[in-house]
Amino acid sequence: MKKSDITILVADDDPDYLYQTVFNLEKAGYKTVAVESQAEAESVISKFKPSLAIFDLMMESDDSGFILCYKIKRKYPDVPVILATAVSHETGLSFSIDSDQEKSWIRADKYLEKGIRPEQLDQEVMKLLKL
C-alpha cells in the first residue's frame, strides 16, 4: 500500500496540535481528515472508514479519546488507533495502557505523548499499518 492511499483521521480540539499533526502527516505523504471534536469524529466514523485514527484524549469530555477508541474499534476492529495527550506521567494523570485490565477496555494500539517529532509519528504510523 502506498502512503498516498492511506487516509488518517485526526481528532483534536487544540487547533494548533491539529494543524501541526495534519501538516506533518501530509508532508509525510498521507491523506488526512481533520476534526475538532468527539462529535465530529463520531459522525466521520459513521460514514467513512479511515486507515488509521489519531485521537486526542480530552476533548468535550475528559475521556473523549477513550470513547472514540471504543466506538471505532467496534465498527472497524482492524483500524489502528493512536491516543495522544499532553497529560503526562509526572503530573500524576497518566493514561498509558500498561495493565492488562486497561488493555482490555482501552483498545488503543498506541499511546503517544504530545510533542512527538514528525519523523517519530511517521514511523509509528508505518509500524501500525505494517508499511
Added chain:
Amino acid sequence: MPGIQGVEVLEYIRKRNYDIVVAMITSYASLDVAVRATRDGAIDFIPKPFTPQELKSSIENITKQQYLKRITHKMNQEGKKVRYQFLSVLSHELKAPLNALEGYLRMMQGKQAGELIDDYATPIERSLQRIQAMRSLIMDLLDFSKIRLERKEEKIQEVNLAELASDAIVTVQPYAIQMDVSINLDVRTNVIIMADPDDMEIVFNNLISNAVKYNKIGGKAEITIDSSDSEAILIISDTGIGITKSDTENLFAEFVRIKNEKTRNISGSGLGLSIVKKVVELYHGTIKVESTPDVGTVFTIRLPKKTVTIP
C-alpha cells in the same frame, strides 16, 4: 489486671499503631500514671467506682473526639487531592501552548512549509495567539494567588462599586470596540461597601470582560448596581452566546471552559469565574447565573453591605 498493667497494654497498642481509642479505668489515678498514659495515647480516665451513666458519657465523649479526628483526616486528604488535581490540570494548561509553539518553531526551523516567511503566516499568527492566552492564564493565576495569600485586614476600606465598575469598563473598552459591543452602566443606588478594592476589581474585570468576550458582534452588556437594605447587588448581563443548563453546573469550577462550536475561537484560562466565586464567598456573598443559549447570560452577585471580617 492480673499479670499486666493497663499502661503496658497501652504501650503495646501504641507501638503497633492500631487505630484504637483507649480510656483507662483506674481506682488510683495518680498524676504519674495519668501523665504516662496520656503520653501513650489514652484519651480519658474513668475513675472507679463509676456509675453506668459516667461510663456512657465518657464513651460518648471519646466517640465524638474520634469521629472529629477521622473527619478532619478525611478533609485533609480531600484537600490534598483537590490541590493535586489543580496542579495537574495547571501543568496541562501550561504545557499545551508550549507544545503548540514548539511545533510551529520546529516547522519553521526545518523550513517545512517553504522558504518564505509568508509561508508561515498561520503558524506565526497562531503562536502569537497562544502566547496571548498563556499571558492571560498567568495573570489569572496571579489573581488566584492574591486571593489565597494576600489577605490583609488593613487593605479593607470603603469601596464605591460604581467607580470600580466604570474603571473596569474603561479597561475592557478597546476589546468591546473590536467586538462592537456596547457597555452600559446603570447605577440605581450608589453603593459603598467595605472591601479590598483589588478584590472587587477582580470581580468586575472578569465579569465585564466575559460579558464582552462571549457576546455577539454588535451585542450589549449591561452592568447594574443596586442595593437592598442589607446587600449590594451587582447584575452583569449580556446578549451573548449563553450557556446551557447543564454547563452552568460546572461553570465556577477551576479550569472549566465550556467547549463548543461557539467558544472554540475564544481564548480563556478557565480560571476567571472560579476566582470571582472565591472572592464573592470571601465576602460572604453569593453569585448566581441564569442563561439562555443564544439569548444571553445574567450574573447576579449579592454582597453584604455591613463591614465584613475577612478570615
